[in-house]
Amino acid sequence: MIMDAVLPLWRHMGKNPLWASFKNPSGIFKKDELGxxxxxxxxxxxxxxTADPIASLVDTAFIGHIGPVELAAVGVAIAVINQASKVAIFPLVSVTTSLVAEEDAKGGSGGAYQEIEIVEKQLASDNEKDDLIPKTEMICNRDKKRSISSASSALIIGGTLGLIQAIILICAAKPMLSYMGVKSDSPMLKPALKYFTLRSLGSPAVLLSLAMQGVFRGFKDTKTPLYATIIGDVANIILDPIFIFLFRLGVSGAAIAHVISLYLNSLILMWKLMQEVNLLAPTMKDLQLSRFLKNGFLLLFRVIAATFCVTLAASSAAKLGSTFMAAFQICLQVWLATSLLADGLAVAAQAILANAFARNDYDKVVATASRVLQLGLILGLILCIIVAVILQFSSQIFTKDVNVLLLLQLGIPFVAATQPVNSLAFVFDGLNYGASDFAYSAYSMVLIAGFSILCLFLLSSSNGFVGIWLALSIFMSLRAGAGFLRIGSRTGPWSFLRS
Known part of the structure; x- marks a missing residue:
């Protein structure tokens, strides 16, 4: 069995199940069924x-050559848009992935199977059993789509939230930028407002495409979202210099190129999803809106807490001046792009665990959790080295400003050193979501964010730019610690580890 190499560790692990997850690294890269x-x-x-942060890095690189003020302005706008999007994106995607995986594991079948059952009864009553197999095969070939009601729920909620978010962002653009430190007399206001308003028009496409990604993840299909994302981001990279420099639209051109790529991504995913799933559920009850809203609100509080912490860090950097904000933006984008590589492991953990928990296959739950934790730690250590080396010698790609480059040298050690911690934090998130442990994820994050915000105020006031990054490092360390505590204490959905 795929878990033979791991189960003995967990069954004889003594008081701490997490220690067993790391003390046998020989099977980390084993090419077995689970691997x-x-x-x-x-x-x-x-x-x-990683593709989307990379696309933002491309925007950052192009805009950085316009000037440090424009770079800082776009940095503030992106920070607000990203954090506002996360408020809706992560609850939507995480809940969708878990519910779709559970429904698929429990036999959320396509309409073909229901039709087959009806035909079987009709044929039996008409004494035509000899024709049963070929006729049912014909029906099955005619309709291979799955009827997954949670997929329809995700699209309805995603589309609605996207429209609401676009309206809110556009109407509240100035107050939001002002909160981030871009006041009416700031030279960053005009370019930030242009970029922010235009990028906000892409909100419906963002949330709709992320809802569809959640559906595909629930099916354990991450290749389709990858292809759609690559096509969209390649379009963005091609259109960026055209709109920014050829059409002389500056930061507005960067925003337009990004919005076009978002809608292209969404259209591709919709086209592929319609080929696999019957998107219209027969009744409102089948839409499972109550489950989405209950779990979604729990994760909403979690994301708001985390978002507020990171947004406050960006606001603290903006209040220090455009030079500090430009350096913070570069560090933050690299930090997010590299750390999100570990989120791929979290997606795998969530999809596999949700499916395994639905089937009460605790052996596979244990084996998967152990393997992804080991892989997350190794990935984090590798990223630590790569970021430290590459960012040290490639800073001038983003800006030529000497003062910004000097500040980058202060931020690079934090960006590199936190990679292992970030990787484990993301993996633990995936494990908790796969176990549908949304309540613990929400409440623990609120406590962590509260303490981290206190650290941010104290450290940024006393240590400036370095203090901001020190506070963010504490924030991620506490997130990883919360994951260790939940599984290590064998509580909640992990109580089966006691037996």
């Missing part, structure tokens, strides 16, 4: 997750 399943989900998911 291949994790790789097939995690690698495309990681590439897709």
């Amino acid at each position: 291949l399943e994790i790789a097939q989900i995690a690698v495309p998911a990681a590439l897709a997750l």
Whole structure:
């Protein structure tokens, strides 16, 4: 069995199940059934997750050559848009992935199977059993789509939230930028407002495409979202210099190029999803809106807490001045892009665990959790080295400003050193979501964010730019610690580890 190498560790692990997860690293890269399943989900998911921050890095690189003020302005706008999007994106995607995986595991079948059952009864009553097999095969070939009601729920909620978010962002653009430190007399206001308003028009496409990604993840299909994301981001990279420099639209051109790529991504995913799933559920009850809203609100509080912490850090940097904000923006984008590689493992863990928990297959739950934790730690250590080396010698790609480059030298050690911690934090998130442990994820994050915000105020006031990054490092360390505590204490959905 795929878990033979791991189960003995957990069954004889004594008081701490997490220690057993790390003390036998020899099977980390083993190409068994579980290893291949994790790789097939995690690698495309990681590439897709990293593609969007990379696209933002491309925007940052192009805009950085316009000037440091424009770079700082776009940095503030992106920070607000990203954090506002996360408020809706992560609850939507995480809940969708878990519910779709559970429904698929329990036999959320396509309409073909229901039709087959009806035909079987009719044929039996008409004494035509000899024709049963070929006729049912004909029906099955005619309709291979799955009827997954949670997929329809995700699209309805995603589309609605996207429209609401676009309206709110556009109407509240100035107050939001002002909160971030871009006041009416700031030279950053005009370019930030242009970029912010235009990028907000892409909100419906963002939330709708992320809802569809959640559906595909629930099916353990991360390749389709990857292909759609790559096509959209390539379009963005091609259109950026055209709109920014050729059409002389500056920061507005960067925003327009990004919005076009978002809608292209969404259209591709919709086209592929309609080929696999019957999107219209027969009744309102089948839409499972209550489950989405209950779990979604729990994760909403979690994301708001985390978002507020990171947004406050960006606001603290903006209040220090455009030079500090420009350096913070570069560090933050690199920090997010590299850390999200580990989120690919989290996606794999969530999809596999949700499916396994639905079937009460605790052996596979244990084996998967152990393997992804080991892989997350190794990935974090590798990223630590890569970021430290590459960012040290490639800073001038983003800006030529000497003062910004000097500040980058202060931020690079934090960006590099936190990679292992970030990787484990993301993996633990995936484990908790796969176990549908949304309540613990929400409440623990609120406590962590509260303490981290206190650290941010104290450290930023006394240590400036370095203090901001020190506070963010504490924030991620506490997130990883919360994951250790939940599984290590064998509580909640992990109580089965006691037996």
